[in-house]
Amino acid sequence: MFIAAKKISIQNETFILTNQRALFWEREKALILSDLHIGKTAHFRKNGIALANQIMKSDLQRLSALIEYFRPEKFIVVGDLLHAGDNSDVDAFCIWKNQYPEIQFYLIEGNHDRISKALENKLCFHHKAEWLIMDPVTFIHDFDTARSGFQITGHIHPGIVLHSAVKRIRLPCFAVSDNQLLLPAFSEFTGLDTKNLPAKSKFFVFTDSEIYEI
Numbered sequence: 108m109f110i111a112a113k114k115i116s117i118q119n120e121t122f123i124l125t126n127q128r129a130l131f132w133e134r135e136k137a138l139i140l141s142d143l144h145i146g147k148t149a150h151f152r153k154n155g156i157a158l159a160n161q162i163m164k165s166d167l168q169r170l171s172a173l174i175e176y177f178r179p180e181k182f183i184v185v186g187d188l189l190h191a192g193d194n195s196d197v198d199a200f201c202i203w204k205n206q207y208p209e210i211q212f213y214l215i216e217g218n219h220d221r222i223s224k225a226l227e228n229k230l231c232f233h234h235k236a237e238w239l240i241m242d243p244v245t246f247i248h249d250f251d252t253a254r255s256g257f258q259i260t261g262h263i264h265p266g267i268v269l270h271s272a273v274k275r276i277r278l279p280c281f282a283v284s285d286n287q288l289l290l291p292a293f294s295e296f297t298g299l300d301t302k303n304l305p306a307k308s309k310f311f312v313f314t315d316s317e318i319y320e321i
Contacts, residue, residue: 108127108168108169108172109126109315109316110125110126110127110172110173110176111125111126111313111316111317111318112124112125112126112131112318113125113311113318113319113320115283115311117244117257117283117288118243118244118257119243120132120133120134120243120244121133121134122288123177124281124311124313124318125173125313125318126313126314126315126316126317126318127169127172127173128140128169128279128290128291128292128293128295128313129170129173129290129293130259130281130288130290131173131177131179135180135181135241136177136178136179136180136181137179137180137181137182137183137241138173138174138177138179138181138182138183139183139185139246139259139290140170140183140184140185140290140293141184141185141186141187141217141248141260141261141262141290141291141292141293142186142187142217142261142262142264142290142291142292142293142294142297143166143184143187143188143189143293143294144187144189144292144294144296144297145163145188145189145196145197145200146189146194146196146197146200162294162295162296163196163199163200163294163296164199165295166293166294166295166296167199167200167203169293170203170293171203171206174207174210179210180209180210180211181210181211181213182207182210182211182212182213183213183215183239183246184212184213184214184215185215185217185246185247185248185259185260185261185290186214186215186216186217186218186220186247186248186249186260186261186262187217187218187220187248187261187262188214188217188220188230189220189221189222197226197229197230201229201230201231204230204231211233211234212230212231212232212233212234213232213233213234213235213239213246214230214232214234214235214236215236215237215238215239215246215247215248216235216236216237216248217248217249217261217262218248218249218262222235238251243256243257244256244257244258244259244288245257245258245259246258246259246260247259247260248260248261248262249261249262249263250262250287250289250305256286257286257287257288258286258287258288259287259288259290260287260288260289260290261289261290261292263289263300263303263304264279264291264292264297264298264299264300265279265280265281265282265289265290265291265299265300265301265304265310266278266279266280266291266299266300266301267280267301267310267312267321268301269312269321277299277301278299278312278313278314279291279292279299279312279313280310280311280312280313281310281311281313282304282305282308282309282310282311283308283309283310283311284305284306284307284308284309285307287305287308289304289305289308
């Protein structure tokens with residue numbers, strides 16, 4: 108797996124975008140991502156749709172590589188860590204997470220994060236809330252128009268359509284505007300929304316080998 112990285116400045120802070128669907132905040136030593144949807148493949152299997160759990164394993168392998176690359180002190184998930192509550196994939200995630208007891212684990216709750224007290228204890232969060240303020244940014248799953256200040260969000264699963272001479276190519280992206288940084292979905296087992304993107308944004312599109320602004 109190749110990690111391409113691109114530094115950008117937001118609110119006078121240095122953030123590093125990657126082609127592996129995650130963001131790194133240098134000052135806070137925080138690895139930031141959204142929409143893992145852990146348990147989605149197990150949920151499909153439970154409902155009679157045969158999907159290999161290699162999809163989740165691949166997501167976690169990418170996450171391990173990012174941890175090795177950046178050596179973060181914090182791990183911030185900006186919503187939809189889970190897909191459908193507790194299941195066997197969540198057990199596998201907890202086993203994976205226990206490899207990194209030194210990293211503080213923050214969850215900003217998303218619309219899929221239906222977490223009982225028992226499941227919260229199982230996941231061992233250091234912090235769980237509907238939003239998190241780390242000056243000068245606010246982490247929240249879906250952009251809140253009633254809030255002032257700069258927001259780092261998820262939820263949309265943003266993507267861009269590129270037109271070539273022979274076909275249309277859909278690629279995931281980061282979207283950055285004056286008051287928002289919209290993260291791509293971390294899990295590769297998600298769709299792309301190419302229509303409901305923030306207005307007046309810069310788009311950072313990525314492939315397996317590069318990341319570039321359009």
